[in-house]
Amino acid sequence: MDWAVDLPERIRSHVSDYAAEEIQIGESGAKVLRLTRAEKPNLYLKIECGGSGIAEAENRVMQWLQGKIRVPEVLQYVRSGGAQYLLMTEVEGLPSYDPRLRKDISRLIAALARGLREFHQVNAQGCPFHVDINRLLQQAEKRVAVGLIDVDGLTRNEPGRTPNGLLQELQQLIPPQGETVVTHGDFCLPNLLMKEGAVSGFIDLGDVAIADPYVDLVAMKFSLRLNRFDGDWFAEFVRDYGISELDEDRLRFYELLRILA
Numbered sequence: 001m002d003w004a005v006d007l008p009e010r011i012r013s014h015v016s017d018y019a020a021e022e023i024q025i026g027e028s029g030a031k032v033l034r035l036t037r038a039e040k041p042n043l044y045l046k047i048e049c050g051g052s053g054i055a056e057a058e059n060r061v062m063q064w065l066q067g068k069i070r071v072p073e074v075l076q077y078v079r080s081g082g083a084q085y086l087l088m089t090e091v092e093g094l095p096s097y098d099p100r101l102r103k104d105i106s107r108l109i110a111a112l113a114r115g116l117r118e119f120h121q122v123n124a125q126g127c128p129f130h131v132d133i134n135r136l137l138q139q140a141e142k143r144v145a146v147g148l149i150d151v152d153g154l155t156r157n158e159p160g161r162t163p164n165g166l167l168q169e170l171q172q173l174i175p176p177q178g179e180t181v182v183t184h185g186d187f188c189l190p191n192l193l194m195k196e197g198a199v200s201g202f203i204d205l206g207d208v209a210i211a212d213p214y215v216d217l218v219a220m221k222f223s224l225r226l227n228r229f230d231g232d233w234f235a236e237f238v239r240d241y242g243i244s245e246l247d248e249d250r251l252r253f254y255e256l257l258r259i260l261a
Helices: 054-065 099-120 133-145 151-157 163-172 214-226 233-241 248-260
Strands: 019-023 031-037 040-049 074-080 083-089 181-183 192-195 198-202 209-211
Touching: 040 054, 054 074, 054 083, 099 181, 099 192, 099 198, 099 214, 099 233, 133 163, 133 248, 151 163, 163 248, 214 233, 214 248
Parallel strands: none
Antiparallel strands: 019 031, 031 040, 040 083, 074 083, 181 209, 192 198
16 A cells, blocks of 8 residues: 555555555546455545645535435545545446446436436535625636636637637626525536436535526536537436526526636
């Protein structure tokens, strides 16, 4: 277990004799290790260096979500030497982008929509996080002003548009306060596990917050496009979720917010 020699003792004591494999999926910037040992349940260790605070937020959210919905169990959370370490159990299931699940895409889409409805039905009382739209708008303005927008990605997804043009559109589409629910915050295919035709678990929970449900609809729209689900699968997802008439302006607002903030 040479790989674990520099881990804090409270983490190292749990992972004695486990083998480690780094998981490459994800864009959080944290290092994620899948830990395996014969005749023992698999574990996951997330190591975050720096000050983004995602691991700390995820720890707090998962502690709050225990018993409410199927998420990993936190075994240890440690801050040490400028890094954060989050050790958790594994939730069984295939990532929902797995090619084996594309044999019946309609069934997969319906299952994902049921999973989102279930997540949005979690009782929001005591949720430790809320989305602050004003703060995100200010963040978008700052990112545009200092040139932090991915121009190559913008060209692919919004051909002919500029960051400033999108920011102006965003500012004109600010929706009125409406329904809020407990949102996943990054409801995309890698973060949803499937087993026996249903969502078996939810992972990467650092963005969970009370927010507009359209936050999660937009995340799924982007994820379906990124994972090359050709056709109008997002429209089917929306219908399966239970929305008969999509609020296109609200959807566009959260699309732009995801791009710019």
